[in-house]
Amino acid sequence: EGVHYLSLVTDAYSRKIMGYELSDEMKATDVVKALDMAIESRQYQRSTIHHSDRGLQYCSKVYQEKLNKNDIKPSMTDGYDCYQNALAERINGILKQEFLLYDCKDLEELRHLDEESIFIYNEMRPHLSLGMSTPNQVHKKSQVRTHLAFN
Template sequence: MRSSVSCARRAYWLFHAVPTTRPRTVITAFTAIPICSRRGRSNVVQRAPSKCGSPTPTQGACAYLSLITDMWSRRIVGYHVHDTLQTHQVSQALKMALKTRQTRQALIHHSDRGIQYCSDAYQQLHRRHGITCSMTDGYDCYQNALAERVNGILKNEFLLHRPADIEQARRMVSESVKIYNQQRPHLSLKMKTPDEVQRASIARINQSENLRSQVST
């Protein structure tokens, strides 16, 4: 009986984590203004999930999921599953978001103070693309609430089975992100999907830019 209960708990990832000594991954002295909480526009990109990357248990080694979420539409615009928390791995999600970017509006990148986001390499990526850096004050998860929310949706509604390896984890995440963006409505979006809100937002931006160009000519 005890064995059956243990197996059931393991299947649903209900085991409590055992406290262990871990290397420091959050920098509190890095200077960045938490401006994202005061702005809610479509040109704001928020790092999701909070912390340094969300651990995704596999049947082998642990994998980590990094996400970039557009704050206005709630759309996941960049993601990457990786086996380490090194900066060059974590930054792949931001690079995907920049590659698929559809407007030229200025961007704000909001994150916690994970060491990867404070690193020179990650900050250089910001400067190269003219991105304004915004970070939480410290350990306050409420300042990164959208990140926590998206992370919870993926874990609790989509990623319900433990992948066999990192390749399967990548396929599962890719499929989950597609369904999340295209099919999952949000109450905060008046029951529209992230894709629907993004398309409408881009149409408004393009229309506004066209009007400005006509006036200037």
Template sequence: LPVAPNLLEQKFEADRPNAAWVTDITYIATDEGWLYLAGIKDLYTCEIVGYAMGPRMTQELVGEALFRAVRSKRPRPGLIHHSDRGSQYCAHGYRRLLAQFGMLASMSRKGNCYDNAPMESFWGSLKAELVYHHRYATRMEAMASVREYIEI
């Protein structure tokens, strides 16, 4: 699968909204099994601009988060879209979506979580402030809790 160059080089500043987005997937334990959460964060506003949740870590999951972000923010062509090298982000279908939206793909170096520190930091806050204080019986219960955390 194709890998993109690291355009951010750990420079996590942007001069305006929708100039650079970082994205990643995390997982949340439920009694039914894992709930996967794909999120996209704007480096300028620090807002979660798009997210999606589901029972599998798939290209479709990250695609849904991307569609939500694009529908919500309508970014201009040239936005830097930074992710890790996960197969979902390297997939041809996802890379085609980025091209269709005029986005520049950027990827972390292999095995370097610091290259995506702003997104990893958000996951840490989400888990410390919310997830670690709950035991979720169902994925739906976890989804409602996460949705409230992100949107309120």
């Protein structure tokens, strides 16, 4: 059915995918949906920085307004060097190389595969960089530490 785009919002500390949106276009409103999911799933309020490349969707008024409304500071690469957004590139590579391995017949099948892949990535796939813990295990531990630190 053509090209599709998967927008991801990831917690840099835990590597957990916090929000995502699959679409057949790369519109600013689509990436805002991934950001909305991440904002809704936040379980703690602390200073937050959103780092991205310089894609038009991230520079858009609607996206920047959403960041500002939620007190999230924007940060962008200073050029188009993939190493400046290495975490996002790494996660994209993991999803493509380990999970999204076959062509789906339609958008709904791809949507189901994406949801399943993100679940497995967050809940079951250990990361060497996380001491062989899963992103969700590390994310939960950081919430407990934050909660205890502010009690």
